[in-house]
Amino acid sequence: MMALSKKMLEQEPSEIETLLPWHAAGTLNARDARRVEEALARDPELARQYAVIREEYAETIALNESLGAPSARAMQKLFAAIDAEPARKADASLYLPSRFTGFFASLSPRTLAWSASLGALALLLQATAIGVVLMKNQSATYQTASLSLNEPASEPVTRALEASPRSRASGQEQLPRALVRFKPDARISDVNALLDTYQASIIGGAQGGMLRLQFGSSAMTKDEVAGLISKLQREKIVSLAVAAP
């Protein structure tokens, strides 16, 4: 067994030996990983080679990370090329299921987990808002599903999700809102902490993985909103924040 790694230098490498780099990278399946670990425990030569591999692994990562990132020119060129493409003949909706599958497959487990958590949080907020509205309406002496004696029938029951009563009352004042995209590695606890800090609530989702947030309990001037957005942009877990109507 001791000669396992020596032997292969003159001849073909052993199978275990060829698997060492994947073991260092953590990409072996459980069965192979166990086989490699057992071999490493038995063969000091192999263990020495594994230490060398771990060094190569670290330096390869460092080398690649030192290469930097492409300039914005590449993205501009890409989207200009896409804009110049002829309209697609086939109905894009036909591909929707596979696009959904592909999109979710591209997400890391952590991203999927916090996205699901955010979705659940949004649903909870929505349910709470609807519940509050319904509870308020229970003070009425008489109520049907389609008509409330306290309010004009034309107002939808879910209005609280669209705008605050205050903003509707004034007709001009509106609570500040923003579209915010969190970084993929942001934890749900960090997102919750940010929402608390800014007294923000999630009032809806938007395309491109962005969430629509509403802030505070009173209207702000344009400058105040700009300051708020700027502050949000500097948050570690925020990748993009833009003011929203």
Place this chain on the structure above:
Amino acid sequence: MQVLYGRHHVRVFRFGLRLVRDEQIAEDLISEVFLDVWRQAGKFEGRSAVSTWLLAITRFKALSALRRRKDVELEDDAANAIEDTSDDPEVTVQKKDTSTALRKCLSVLSAEHREIVDLVYYHEKSVEEVAEIVGIPENTVKTRLFYARKKLAELLKAAGVERGWP
């Protein structure tokens, strides 16, 4: 597309840059890769990870770009030239900087060896995924990486760096 681009463009760029060794060409490559993805999105069947699909397209585009430059057959000469004209491993060893020497030697491996080292160590691709990206059998993937590592050890040894293997 913006989300996909945002998530993967840096790794695609770095993989392409390690293959073509030219930032301008590598930047052009990523535009071509993602444009292809946009055109062929309907063909992606989700049997492999999106990153594996992207790296396979990048590799194909990089090799085409190298062929266009008509210097792919001079790969080894180019590598030697780079080694001869700059801060080579021997100089680095004189500085007793094994880490830098290792990176230098990683840079002068052949394109075939560079890509497999990067795919396994940096892009963390499994044997099966590397086989899919490079288009070779899984056993060849394993032995090719072994010989890439052996070549790396030879380069380091020639530069006076002994690491205890082989």
